[in-house]
Amino acid sequence: MALTDTTHTTAPISLGKIFAAPFHAIGRFFVAIMENNSRIKRVDALNAMSDEQLAERGLRREDIVRHVFGDYMHI
16 A cells, blocks of 8 residues: 655745845846846847948947947946
8 A cells, every 4th residue: 555645845944045035136126127228138239240230330349338338328
């Protein structure tokens, strides 16, 4: 005859996880903001272009960030 254990136990919540949870949430918040930033999307789109396509726009790969953020960061 086989016996089946139907009890369910949960692991105790560690104090470290409790203190780390707000910092993880804040980190996820900032990542979400950056991923949805239109300037970051523009940098990603330009980075996806070939060097020839960038040259047609008068850009070099090393100037992409300066081009996108230049008016905002004064760089």
